[in-house]
Amino acid sequence: MLFNTPIFFFFFVIFLFFYGFIFLRQTPRVYFILVASLVFYGAWNYKFIPLLVGSAVGDYFFAQAIASAGNISRKKLWLTASVVMNLGILAIFKYADFAIQSVADFMTLFGYEASVPMLNWVLPVGISFYTFQSLSYTIDVYRGDMEPRKGLVHFTAALAFFPQLVAGPILRARQILPQMHAIPTPKWNEVKHGFLLITVGLMKKTAADLLAKPVALAFDSGGPVSLIETWTGVLAFAGQIYGDFSGYSDMAIGLALLLGFKIPLNFRLPYLAASPVDFWRRWHISLSSWLRDYLYISLGGNRNNHRMRNIMITMLLGGLWHGAAWTFVVWGAFHGAIITLTHYLGQLPLFAAFQRGDKRLVKLLKWAVTFYLVLLGWVLFRANTIDGAWSLIVNMHSFGGLPAPGQVATVIFGLTVTAVVLMHLLDRFVLNHADKFENKAWLFWPLLVIGQLACLMIGEPSSEFIYFQF
Amino acid sequence: MSSSTSSSERAGDPRIFRKTLLVILLGMAAALGILRLIAELNNASKEGILERVTEAQEALPAIIALEDELAMFFGSSMVHAGYSPRLFDQWLAEKGITLKSFNFGFGGLNPYFQDYLSRRIRDEFVANDRRLALAMIEFNPFQTTKTRWNGALPAVDSFLTMLATDAELLEIAKEDLTRGVRLFTIRYFRNDISAEIITAQFAQSLQAPPQRSDIPVDEEAAARRDEILEALEGKLAEDYPDYNGEEWYWPWQGGPTIPSDRSEETVALIQELMHTGLTDRRMDNDRLNRIRTADIIELQFEEILVESFIRIVENFKEFSDHVEVILLPRNTDWIDYSPEGWKRLEKIIARIERETGIKMLNLQDTPEVTPDMFSDTTHLGRYTGDIAFTRLLADEMARSLNDR
Numbered sequence: 014m015l016f017n018t019p020i021f022f023f024f025f026v027i028f029l030f031f032y033g034f035i036f037l038r039q040t041p042r043v044y045f046i047l048v049a050s051l052v053f054y055g056a057w058n059y060k061f062i063p064l065l066v067g068s069a070v071g072d073y074f075f076a077q078a079i080a081s082a083g084n085i086s087r088k089k090l091w092l093t094a095s096v097v098m099n100l101g102i103l104a105i106f107k108y109a110d111f112a113i114q115s116v117a118d119f120m121t122l123f124g125y126e127a128s129v130p131m132l133n134w135v136l137p138v139g140i141s142f143y144t145f146q147s148l149s150y151t152i153d154v155y156r157g158d159m160e161p162r163k164g165l166v167h168f169t170a171a172l173a174f175f176p177q178l179v180a181g182p183i184l185r186a187r188q189i190l191p192q193m194h195a196i197p198t199p200k201w202n203e204v205k206h207g208f209l210l211i212t213v214g215l216m217k218k219t220a221a222d223l224l225a226k227p228v229a230l231a232f233d234s235g236g237p238v239s240l241i242e243t244w245t246g247v248l249a250f251a252g253q254i255y256g257d258f259s260g261y262s263d264m265a266i267g268l269a270l271l272l273g274f275k276i277p278l279n280f281r282l283p284y285l286a287a288s289p290v291d292f293w294r295r296w297h298i299s300l301s302s303w304l305r306d307y308l309y310i311s312l313g314g315n316r317n318n319h320r321m322r323n324i325m326i327t328m329l330l331g332g333l334w335h336g337a338a339w340t341f342v343v344w345g346a347f348h349g350a351i352i353t354l355t356h357y358l359g360q361l362p363l364f365a366a367f368q369r370g371d372k373r374l375v376k377l378l379k380w381a382v383t384f385y386l387v388l389l390g391w392v393l394f395r396a397n398t399i400d401g402a403w404s405l406i407v408n409m410h411s412f413g414g415l416p417a418p419g420q421v422a423t424v425i426f427g428l429t430v431t432a433v434v435l436m437h438l439l440d441r442f443v444l445n446h447a448d449k450f451e452n453k454a455w456l457f458w459p460l461l462v463i464g465q466l467a468c469l470m471i472g473e474p475s476s477e478f479i480y481f482q483f
Numbered sequence: 484m485s486s487s488t489s490s491s492e493r494a495g496d497p498r499i500f501r502k503t504l505l506v507i508l509l510g511m512a513a514a515l516g517i518l519r520l521i522a523e524l525n526n527a528s529k530e531g532i533l534e535r536v537t538e539a540q541e542a543l544p545a546i547i548a549l550e551d552e553l554a555m556f557f558g559s560s561m562v563h564a565g566y567s568p569r570l571f572d573q574w575l576a577e578k579g580i581t582l583k584s585f586n587f588g589f590g591g592l593n594p595y596f597q598d599y600l601s602r603r604i605r606d607e608f609v610a611n612d613r614r615l616a617l618a619m620i621e622f623n624p625f626q627t628t629k630t631r632w633n634g635a636l637p638a639v640d641s642f643l644t645m646l647a648t649d650a651e652l653l654e655i656a657k658e659d660l661t662r663g664v665r666l667f668t669i670r671y672f673r674n675d676i677s678a679e680i681i682t683a684q685f686a687q688s689l690q691a692p693p694q695r696s697d698i699p700v701d702e703e704a705a706a707r708r709d710e711i712l713e714a715l716e717g718k719l720a721e722d723y724p725d726y727n728g729e730e731w732y733w734p735w736q737g738g739p740t741i742p743s744d745r746s747e748e749t750v751a752l753i754q755e756l757m758h759t760g761l762t763d764r765r766m767d768n769d770r771l772n773r774i775r776t777a778d779i780i781e782l783q784f785e786e787i788l789v790e791s792f793i794r795i796v797e798n799f800k801e802f803s804d805h806v807e808v809i810l811l812p813r814n815t816d817w818i819d820y821s822p823e824g825w826k827r828l829e830k831i832i833a834r835i836e837r838e839t840g841i842k843m844l845n846l847q848d849t850p851e852v853t854p855d856m857f858s859d860t861t862h863l864g865r866y867t868g869d870i871a872f873t874r875l876l877a878d879e880m881a882r883s884l885n886d887r
Contacts, residue, residue, distance in 0.1 A: 019668035020661045026507060033500020056660065198496055204503050208510075223682075271503055421689055428689075458510075465514040470521075472678025474636040 050173035061137040069169040095151035111337030139179035150186035182279040182299035199273040207270030212464040214263030221256030224249040239418035252433040325349040538731035554584035558621025562588025565863030568736035574877035586738035594791040599646035608802040618803035630778035632785040637683035644670040696767035782824040816854035
């Protein structure tokens with residue numbers, strides 16, 4: 014049940030009717046959110062509902078046990094149990110086949126040809142998101158950052174809350190649980206902002222779908238394409254993944270606002286980043302901050318002498334979080350490497366001065382280098398194999414020997430650049446001018462209808478959300 | 484299990500939700516209203532898009548009401564251009580078989596869409612307790628390829644809502660609720676027009692221009708062709724003031740005109756057009772276009788379309804006394820399958836014959852129809868190819884019906 018499908022529209026209208034007019038009291042409303050969220054989740058595959066609920070029940074009781082444990086070793090024991098449960102679920106459903114295949118591939122290096130049985134299990138939608146969300150609760154309780162809250166249904170409803178269930182943002186228990194215990198009544202200005210975010214999200218998602226074709230030409234055509242088409246494909250993927258994922262996040266935040274819930278921002282103009290570190294402060298903020306708070310800091314963060322190691326481990330695992338394939342691992346390693354390199358170079362006086370520079374040309378240069386590196390990263394992320402990624406990167410820098418471009422290649426390149434720029438302009442407008450815009454009713458509502466109309470008129474067959482596979 | 488919040492505590496003022504719901508419903512109604520208006524203004528509707536199909540469907544009750552023994556040739560635009568029902572009926576009558584036949588050939592419909600159309604035809608016949616004495620079904624190899632299917636993807640849901648019944652959409656919904664709801668929404672809220680079909684229409688100008696032939700333009704022939712076309716336009720209108728070439732025209736039984744419909748001047752002009760218009764460059768461009776849009780040389784078949792074709796045959800079997808599956812003549816000067824293409828075609832023909840139990844009548848390389856009888860690389864030409872093919876078909880069908 015994707016947010017941009019008619020079935021979700023009907024689901025949400027019916028949900029809102031019952032939510033707003035029938036379940037007027039807090040506790041029944043929480044029960045209703047839970048049931049509706051499970052229906053929403055079950056629409057993909059009802060067989061995985063027990064896994065979601067089991068995850069919630071497990072972590073609910075682990076958190077209680079951590080809080081009531083008399084000494085630190087018992088607290089650690091219960092936390093370990095929670096980590097093992099959550100990462101175990103991920104390991105089995107997401108990484109088992111990858112591990113088996115990798116071991117088999119490794120053995121072939123030594124001449125052992127093994128026919129290994131694969132599990133071939135279906136990946137439950139949203140598993141990477143809700144396991145991390147659930148885990149944050151037990152870790153926060155263990156660290157004393159929050160008190161465990163009573164109310165299993167409230168916790169389960171918070172974890173399963175349908176706007177953010179399948180593709181984030183990854184909410185911390187301390188962000189969502191208090192809201193579930195005292196569901197806020199939305200204010201009209203929040204509702205208006207919610208409508209704006211939903212429309213902008215839909216528009217970005219629609220634009221992302223249109224970018225799928227140039228992406229496929231560069232990444233899936235099986236042979237080299239022209240230089241301009243290669244760059245178009247890479248740029249288009251940058252736009253596609255941004256529009257797809259940030260669009261989904263915007264819709265999630267907007268839908269939650271209509272119900273009175275506040276979900277924090279997940280993207281902040283990432284392609285305007287001026288350094289790799291800056292990029293990760295703007296891209297998938299809920300994941301990068303989760304990795305920072307629960308992994309990087311747990312490894313020692315900046316405080317010990319292993320900062321570079323900690324960054325590399327964090328980024329490697331961050332890459333692996335996205336998918337069970339070596340391309341994601343290499344993508345994570347690449348980002349780890351450019352972040353550590355940035356930190357290392359920052360210790361050199363000349364580079365440090367460059368990093369601090371705020372002249373227009375310096376800023377432009379910093380942005381260009383960062384964007385170029387991010388694009389190289391996207392090649393690793395999107396390519397079907399590491400060899401394929403390498404070929405594409407070589408082609409991006411080959412000025413001879415590639416096929417001639419198609420006759421509309423330049424137009425498509427121009428449109429792709431326009432789409433990526435427009436997405437950012439739209440986001441910048443929402444970030445900086447939404448308040449004023451939302452108060453001009455004569456402009457706000459007609460433009461929202463036009464935005465919806467555009468989404469009703471533009472469509473590509475078989476468009477899915479990319480991040481659902483994670 | 485306890486909660487920190489009392490269940491008796493009200494969650495808030497419901498008026499905000501009333502306003503929110505109202506905005507959602509009004510906003511969506513406004514967007515859909517404008518969408519339908521734009522569609523209307525652009526003639527984007529079932530009637531506008533499936534013009535000939537709609538008209539043929541509308542003619543079905545009248546066809547069924549006839550007292551004659553009925554026959555139908557069902558297929559693609561190749562049938563539309565190449566089959567003359569009136570000549571067929573006349574020649575068959577000369578062999579002692581009296582039938583009234585109809586041309587149900589439609590451009591732009593691959594077997595997936597044809598399957599649904601054939602179900603509607605079947606429904607109409609079954610509901611009226613009528614049968615076809617003879618059903619002729621074209622198997623068109625290049626309409627059944629992966630390339631053809633991929634090219635049609637943006638139109639699938641729109642065409643489906645135009646051609647399927649609610650019960651069929653419900654069956655889809657049982658398998659895939661999301662898709663089912665989407666299809667019902669397209670049917671009842673969007674007047675059959677999906678976003679994909681609109682986008683495909685707008686994006687046409689962004690498609691890479693087709694590969695053009697290296698053969699130089701014959702300027703003299705092109706100039707003469709323009710002159711003939713201009714003259715022909717006037718003559719056609721003179722012969723039939725209400726002429727509309729793509730219409731399913733009742734007096735012609737859905738087929739093209741025959742020489743006796745036309746003045747001698749018109750026939751002469753058409754024949755001259757055939758001779759001067761078929762330049763090598765034009766034909767080569769047409770061939771390249773067929774390769775690009777239909778994989779006409781390699782013939783990589785699409786399973787969905789092959790299965791759909793088999794269902795078409797099964798649908799016709801339900802209300803027909805005799806069913807024939809026919810491969811129409813091929814323009815051998817311009818279209819030659821690759822060795823792999825040939826193998827794939829032979830394999831698919833064998834499969835269709837096996838699964839339908841009907842031996843295919845393969846007229847691809849019949850000597851009675853020569854390359855100069857085509858109006859392009861695939862369609863038979865008017866007053867040449869259509870006549871030759873229809874006569875050949877009448878002979879074959881007479882033999883087949885007599886052998887029963």
